[in-house]
Amino acid sequence: MKNLAYATFIIIFVHINILVSPYLIHAEQGFDSVIQLPHSGFSRTRPRSKRVLSVGDYGAKGDGLHNDTEAFLEVWKIACSLSGFINVLFPHGKTFLVHPIDIGGPCQSKITLRISGIIVAPEDPVVWHGLNQRKWLYFHGVNHLTLDGGGGINGMGQEWWARSCKINSTNPCHPAPTALTFHKCKNLRVRNLMLLNSQQMHMAFTGCIRVVASHLKVLAPASSPNTDGIHISATKSVEIRDSLIRTGDDCISIVRNSSRILIRNITCGPGHGISIGSLGKSKKWEKVQNVVVNGAYLFNTNNGVRIKTWQGGSGFASKITFQNILMENVSNPIIIDQYYCDSRHPCKNQSSAVKVENISFIDIQGTSATEEAIKLDCSDTSPCERLYLENIFLVPCYGGYATSYCWQAYGSARGFVYPPNCLSSSNGFIRQNEWLESNPAIHSV
Numbered sequence: 001m002k003n004l005a006y007a008t009f010i011i012i013f014v015h016i017n018i019l020v021s022p023y024l025i026h027a028e029q030g031f032d033s034v035i036q037l038p039h040s041g042f043s044r045t046r047p048r049s050k051r052v053l054s055v056g057d058y059g060a061k062g063d064g065l066h067n068d069t070e071a072f073l074e075v076w077k078i079a080c081s082l083s084g085f086i087n088v089l090f091p092h093g094k095t096f097l098v099h100p101i102d103i104g105g106p107c108q109s110k111i112t113l114r115i116s117g118i119i120v121a122p123e124d125p126v127v128w129h130g131l132n133q134r135k136w137l138y139f140h141g142v143n144h145l146t147l148d149g150g151g152g153i154n155g156m157g158q159e160w161w162a163r164s165c166k167i168n169s170t171n172p173c174h175p176a177p178t179a180l181t182f183h184k185c186k187n188l189r190v191r192n193l194m195l196l197n198s199q200q201m202h203m204a205f206t207g208c209i210r211v212v213a214s215h216l217k218v219l220a221p222a223s224s225p226n227t228d229g230i231h232i233s234a235t236k237s238v239e240i241r242d243s244l245i246r247t248g249d250d251c252i253s254i255v256r257n258s259s260r261i262l263i264r265n266i267t268c269g270p271g272h273g274i275s276i277g278s279l280g281k282s283k284k285w286e287k288v289q290n291v292v293v294n295g296a297y298l299f300n301t302n303n304g305v306r307i308k309t310w311q312g313g314s315g316f317a318s319k320i321t322f323q324n325i326l327m328e329n330v331s332n333p334i335i336i337d338q339y340y341c342d343s344r345h346p347c348k349n350q351s352s353a354v355k356v357e358n359i360s361f362i363d364i365q366g367t368s369a370t371e372e373a374i375k376l377d378c379s380d381t382s383p384c385e386r387l388y389l390e391n392i393f394l395v396p397c398y399g400g401y402a403t404s405y406c407w408q409a410y411g412s413a414r415g416f417v418y419p420p421n422c423l424s425s426s427n428g429f430i431r432q433n434e435w436l437e438s439n440p441a442i443h444s445v
């Protein structure tokens, strides 16, 4: 028996070499051939006359001690009232202490916040007394906004984490700020920035349209509570790429009514992986569709690629493709969980569920920290349909066999699938990601 396991182990490693190398080549090609870069819409932003404003000229000290909030508001007010392209500088080598701040549009101008220095939050949660505990830097209703500059945004979250009920269960549960929130913004770009130690989530897009987030480093300790990297909620047309996310919660989470989301070349871990949901909490109707994750490397994460829904909800999670993914030491590498429940009491099974259908997992390889590398746990009342597996090879980190679990999961498989495919067969074979190549919406992000 031992010998047999050992033999399997060797074979498995031979397979990794065969399978992983073409994956890498495939991934490289995939980046250019499948997706067109969205630079066309933005490269026209070459200014005819670009005005430059610096926060320093509006009273900011940038010494990390002085309250620079007023200066930020003042420079924003001016930039917003001008027309054309405006650059607002936060110079390199300076640290700007900014209190919770509300930055609103609409603006006449197209503003770039060039953050080359560092924006820091007040350390002490007491500053938020009487204010909305969920916000720190809150942008809303702005069109054509860009944040870049190579600098950092530091949420100084340590004090918030210590007070979290997830860290110490004697603490009461209360919300903590999302470092950067963009609400109802259109044509937004966030790039070339470091987001550090957020109080709770690092960056959230809520109700936005057309967003590109790229070349970001999002960093917080694995033990920090609820520090999701990038959260997408009720947002359409989003591209997230070329970024590194290492935090204490989901690298990327997609919820509510969001669609046309493209994620590529993401490195993720530690954290909780890439997650669609949770959807359908408190009997909500929600629809997440047209999501492509193409090119991700996940390591030491609690989940790999995940769809989670609550019992009792309704709506859809559909047309979702996870492709070209390399995993290392990932617990639950592939998981659909339609019985999601994180309340203190067990959740009752209900007669409705968010429908999960047209989901593809293609070219996913690597090692699992758990034996059960594939878990497709679908609803009794609303089974998963048209699931598709192709070229999957996931082995336990520490050797031995990997297993798969299916419950009410219908679909088909092609190519080599290990752990073995457990889907109940459904009629008709369709390679589910075909809609991607023919979907013009994704290309016009």
Ligand SMILES: *[C@@H]1O[C@H](CO)[C@@H](O)[C@H](O)[C@H]1NC(C)=O
Pocket: 067, 068, 069, 070, 099
């Ligand atoms: C910092 O400035 C902002 C904006 O003027 C103000 O609302 C806030 O109370 C100030 N905080 C402190 C601690 O002075």
Ligand SMILES: *[C@@H]1O[C@H](CO)[C@@H](O)[C@H](O)[C@H]1NC(C)=O
Pocket: 168, 169, 170, 171
């Ligand atoms: C949890 O919080 C309580 C009350 O604030 C404190 O007495 C206790 O030492 C904390 N426990 C840990 C492990 O930090």
Ligand SMILES: *[C@@H]1O[C@H](CO)[C@@H](O)[C@H](O)[C@H]1NC(C)=O
Pocket: 031, 215, 241, 242, 243, 244, 265, 267
């Ligand atoms: C992938 O993203 C990393 C940053 O995380 C970047 O350095 C690298 O150039 C990107 N790769 C491609 C093929 O764009």
Ligand SMILES: *[C@@H]1O[C@H](CO)[C@@H](O)[C@H](O)[C@H]1NC(C)=O
Pocket: 234, 256, 257, 284, 285, 286, 287
């Ligand atoms: C999603 O959209 C539908 C239809 O527009 C709406 O009824 C529902 O409340 C939305 N759900 C959420 C969570 O926003």
Ligand SMILES: *[C@@H]1O[C@H](CO)[C@@H](O)[C@H](O)[C@H]1NC(C)=O
Pocket: 300, 301, 302, 329, 369
């Ligand atoms: C695997 O990941 C876990 C976290 O999920 C980590 O504690 C452990 O050290 C990792 N093992 C290896 C071999 O990296």
Ligand SMILES: *[C@@H]1O[C@H](CO)[C@@H](O)[C@H](O)[C@H]1NC(C)=O
Pocket: 339, 346, 347, 348, 349, 380
């Ligand atoms: C809900 O249904 C699933 C699948 O039939 C079952 O495994 C689970 O025990 C049920 N949970 C409850 C609380 O009844």
Ligand SMILES: *[C@@H]1O[C@H](CO)[C@@H](O)[C@H](O)[C@H]1NC(C)=O
Pocket: 316, 318, 319, 357, 358, 386
């Ligand atoms: C799933 O795909 C099938 C076949 O292409 C299509 O008929 C169906 O409408 C899709 N379902 C959803 C919810 O998009």
